[in-house]
Amino acid sequence: MEQTKPKLLLHTCCGPCASAVIERLVPRFEVHCLWYNPNIQPQAEYQRRLEAMRTVAEAMDVPLIEAERDEAEWEEAIAGLEEEPEGGQRCAVCFHYRLARTAQYAVGHGFTHIATSLGVSPHKNIEAINGIGRRQADGRELDFVDENFRKHNGFQRSVQLSKQLHLYRQNYCGCRYSQRQ
Numbered sequence: 001m002e003q004t005k006p007k008l009l010l011h012t013c014c015g016p017c018a019s020a021v022i023e024r025l026v027p028r029f030e031v032h033c034l035w036y037n038p039n040i041q042p043q044a045e046y047q048r049r050l051e052a053m054r055t056v057a058e059a060m061d062v063p064l065i066e067a068e069r070d071e072a073e074w075e076e077a078i079a080g081l082e083e084e085p086e087g088g089q090r091c092a093v094c095f096h097y098r099l100a101r102t103a104q105y106a107v108g109h110g111f112t113h114i115a116t117s118l119g120v121s122p123h124k125n126i127e128a129i130n131g132i133g134r135r136q137a138d139g140r141e142l143d144f145v146d147e148n149f150r151k152h153n154g155f156q157r158s159v160q161l162s163k164q165l166h167l168y169r170q171n172y173c174g175c176r177y178s179q180r181q
């Protein structure tokens with residue numbers, strides 16, 4: 001008899017990074033993807049990245065939940081941190097904002113585990129991201145999958161899958177402040 005896999009909500013930051021993480025998690029979990037990235041600006045770029053994520057979800061046969069883009073609330077959350085360099089306090093708040101919503105959604109929809117594709121990019125501080133993910137899971141009776149998805153050529157695999165699936169790959173993190181940098 002086939003064993004039921006634990007239900008995992010994967011916060012996906014973009015299609016390319018998500019592709020390699022989904023591939024790694026699917027053997028162990030029932031993976032559902034959550035698109036929640038109100039930080040991506042402008043709207044046209046947001047749409048391009050969302051389309052790439054839809055392509056990945058369809059190709060890998062996993063459900064994709066598309067949360068609303070509450071850009072104004074995200075701007076409020078990072079207010080005062082606009083001039084921070086990439087990797088600074090604005091990014092810590094941005095990670096927290098997206099992972100808090102992921103954990104809230106997971107609790108309300110019967111998930112036992114959460115994870116994020118945010119750490120796949122070599123430009124990101126994976127320890128900081130995983131620390132935030134763990135704190136969001138703690139106290140909510142959720143388990144955060146505390147893995148370094150960059151290990152075992154995770155980033156290279158995301159590049160390979162992106163080519164195979166003809167995915168759009170962005171050249172800045174997401175917000176207009178990172179675009180400026």
Ligand code: SF4
Pocket residue numbers: 039040086087090091092094095173174175176177178
């Ligand atoms: S640079 Fe990236 S992680 Fe940092 S605030 Fe902007 S979108 Fe968020």
